[in-house]
Amino acid sequence: MDRYYVLGNPIAHSRSPRIHSAFAAALGQELSYEARLVPLEGFAREIELLKQEGFRGCNVTVPFKEQAFRAADRLSDRASLAGAVNTLSYDGGILSGDNTDGEGLARDLACLGVPLEGRSVLLLGAGGAARGIVASLLQGHPRRLHIANRTVSRAGALADLARSSPMAGSCDVSSSGFEEAEGDFDLIINATSASLSGEIPPFPGSLLHEGVFAYDLMYAPEDTPFVARARSLGAGAADGLGMLVEQAAESFRIWRGVRPDTADLKDRLRQEMRRG
Ligand code: ATR
Numbered sequence: 001m002d003r004y005y006v007l008g009n010p011i012a013h014s015r016s017p018r019i020h021s022a023f024a025a026a027l028g029q030e031l032s033y034e035a036r037l038v039p040l041e042g043f044a045r046e047i048e049l050l051k052q053e054g055f056r057g058c059n060v061t062v063p064f065k066e067q068a069f070r071a072a073d074r075l076s077d078r079a080s081l082a083g084a085v086n087t088l089s090y091d092g093g094i095l096s097g098d099n100t101d102g103e104g105l106a107r108d109l110a111c112l113g114v115p116l117e118g119r120s121v122l123l124l125g126a127g128g129a130a131r132g133i134v135a136s137l138l139q140g141h142p143r144r145l146h147i148a149n150r151t152v153s154r155a156g157a158l159a160d161l162a163r164s165s166p167m168a169g170s171c172d173v174s175s176s177g178f179e180e181a182e183g184d185f186d187l188i189i190n191a192t193s194a195s196l197s198g199e200i201p202p203f204p205g206s207l208l209h210e211g212v213f214a215y216d217l218m219y220a221p222e223d224t225p226f227v228a229r230a231r232s233l234g235a236g237a238a239d240g241l242g243m244l245v246e247q248a249a250e251s252f253r254i255w256r257g258v259r260p261d262t263a264d265l266k267d268r269l270r271q272e273m274r275r276g
Pocket of ligand 1: 199
């Protein structure tokens with residue numbers, strides 16, 4: 001049986017085994033998918049063990065995505081721009097690295113009826129999560145991408161990287177601190193980890209109003225602070241549960257050559273999460 005894993009530390013609360021088992025069952029595919037807790041200093045060794053075992057692939061989560069990037073023999077363009085890998089495939093002795101986070105976001109936005117083409121996008125945050133989605137945002141051909149971050153120099157560095165990428169096209173890419181973000185944005189994406197401490201990045205509240213869509217990469221049983229603020233100001237909003245399912249579907253497609261349906265599973269996971 002083909003074996004797949006999700007590697008991380010911590011890993012106990014990962015929903016990936018649940019999601020991939022549901023995909024496999026729905027498509028009648030026989031495979032195993034398990035979570036593995038990897039010691040913080042043990043990622044390279046774990047990969048060697050898995051290669052010896054003849055595994056077919058794995059997802060990689062916090063804090064190993066950069067190490068997975070370095071471990072890969074080959075990288076997709078989107079993984080190269082992300083500087084991080086969340087999907088490894090092992091075939092013919094070659095370890096290939098990809099990053100499906102951005103595709104997951106783009107697909108979830110499409111499901112939500114939120115277009116990117118010709119739109120003006122504000123990306124809050126410039127850490128690993130933000131870097132992971134920039135390629136896919138640019139591939140959606142927005143008119144403008146403004147990156148705002150607490151540490152302004154990091155926003156500038158990510159904007160430079162975006163501008164010099166082959167996906168940039170004619171997109172107007174700019175950067176600033178949160179307070180200085182200005183413009184008429186159609187979509188505001190929270191890629192900061194501020195929600196973890198119950199905070200909202202201090203961007204101007206006037207940017208959120210009816211007609212704007214707010215997307216939080218984080219997800220939780222109840223509305224995240226960012227989602228709650230957006231809704232209270234009349235904006236549309238969603239958290240990152242849909243992206244989680246969509247990035248998993250893209251990993252599944254890379255490994256198995258077939259894309260699972262995601263709509264039902266998103267609904268079921270939402271209900272399960274609310275039940276606790
Ligand atoms: P991740 O991989 O989750 O992106 P990261 O690389 O540490 O983690 O990046 C975290 C992001 O959230 C950064 O943009 C960080 O801002 P800095 O670059 O200034 O550190 C941002 N962040 C974290 N806590 C925040 C908070 N309380 N308010 C606003 N931004 C925050």
